[in-house]
Amino acid sequence: MMKERILVIGACGQIGVELTLALRKIYGASNVVASDMREENKLLTGTGPYVSLDVMNKEMLHVQIIRQNITQIYLLAAILSATGEKNPNLAWSLNMQSLLNVLEIARDENVHKVYWPSSIAVFGPTSPKINCPQQTIIEPTTVYGISKYAGEFWCNYYFHRYNVDVRSIRYPGLISYKSQPGGGTTDYAVEIFYDAISERKYNCFLKKDTFLPMMYMPDAIRATIELMEAPAENINIRTSYNVAAMSFSPAEIAAEIKKHIPDFSISYEPDYRQPIAESWPQSIDDSFAQKDWHWSPKFDLSAMAADMISNLEEQNIEKNDQI
Ligand code: NAD
Ligand code: SER
Numbered sequence: 001m002m003k004e005r006i007l008v009i010g011a012c013g014q015i016g017v018e019l020t021l022a023l024r025k026i027y028g029a030s031n032v033v034a035s036d037m038r039e040e041n042k043l044l045t046g047t048g049p050y051v052s053l054d055v056m057n058k059e060m061l062h063v064q065i066i067r068q069n070i071t072q073i074y075l076l077a078a079i080l081s082a083t084g085e086k087n088p089n090l091a092w093s094l095n096m097q098s099l100l101n102v103l104e105i106a107r108d109e110n111v112h113k114v115y116w117p118s119s120i121a122v123f124g125p126t127s128p129k130i131n132c133p134q135q136t137i138i139e140p141t142t143v144y145g146i147s148k149y150a151g152e153f154w155c156n157y158y159f160h161r162y163n164v165d166v167r168s169i170r171y172p173g174l175i176s177y178k179s180q181p182g183g184g185t186t187d188y189a190v191e192i193f194y195d196a197i198s199e200r201k202y203n204c205f206l207k208k209d210t211f212l213p214m215m216y217m218p219d220a221i222r223a224t225i226e227l228m229e230a231p232a233e234n235i236n237i238r239t240s241y242n243v244a245a246m247s248f249s250p251a252e253i254a255a256e257i258k259k260h261i262p263d264f265s266i267s268y269e270p271d272y273r274q275p276i277a278e279s280w281p282q283s284i285d286d287s288f289a290q291k292d293w294h295w296s297p298k299f300d301l302s303a304m305a306a307d308m309i310s311n312l313e314e315q316n317i318e319k320n321d322q323i
Helices: 014-027 058-067 081-086 088-108 143-162 185-198 217-229 250-260 273-279 287-293 301-322
Strands: 006-009 032-036 050-052 072-075 113-115 165-167 169-171 173-175 201-204 212-216 246-248 265-268
Touching (some): 006 014, 014 032, 173 217, 246 301, 250 301
Parallel strands (some): 006 072, 072 113
Antiparallel strands (some): 212 246
């Protein structure tokens, strides 16, 4: 069996931290090299190798891939939807060039598998709102969504033209307690838990009835690894797979939190992120992922909220004990 050497790019972000830790458990700590432009996340410190790396610097990236004998790359560096609207040129440049750098090097070197996430942001106002299908009208209105849709077709192109085994998932909004989200429209669904625990209240930047597709991080990590470990002949979608777990509105998640924290209250002050959220589907049809690699989520809204609250409360107790 080939000994895998994995490079995670953007390892200090919301997904990167947990994905790196999960990959280290499977492939061995020393075989999973974490990399990012920012300082190493403290949850990663001491758990395996870390290199400081700017994915835009193709030469340095190439050197690291050769030096570390990398066989698989997980590319997570990106600018997300809300931050992207503040600096569209930068978002386009990072989201596209990082992918092209990785695909080019994978084609030329011994990298036999690449993972690159897309997003529900590929969909736009003309896509179906409920159970949005894998193949449908796709007319994104954010620079982030445009970059993800273009990226999906680069992945498809490199697979068909150069045989690079690149795989992808259109993640919904991801909810986690280990590492903070980095500038997305769905971030409210994480912030709400932190504020509920520390302030007993939350001022939401989306309207109360804005439904969006969401997923708890343990499901997202499992989906990623299950897709990457599936036999190549089962992977029929070479752009990016729809995956689903739950769909809820700010009012619904607030009601769920209130079951655990009865004095919690929510207010609403929609901002520039409201039209972004309204341009996306409310729920996703993931039947291709179910069929091709047996995708099935474990967490619904109530299981996710209970787990988030118990983990964040535990973290708070540990923090207070240290003071
Ligand atoms: P994040 O912003 O939390 O993390 C991205 C990481 O990339 C950061 O640690 C950042 O420092 C790093 N980075 C930025 N520029 C870099 C560069 N030039 N070189 C090296 N590293 C660089 O993002 P995330 O939420 O972990 O998302 C990871 C991927 O998943 C992205 O492609 C994102 O579009 C996608 N995604 C995320 C969500 C979500 O809800 N979090 C949903 C859909 C898709
Ligand atoms: N969570 C992401 C965002 O809101 C979706 O890709 O940008």
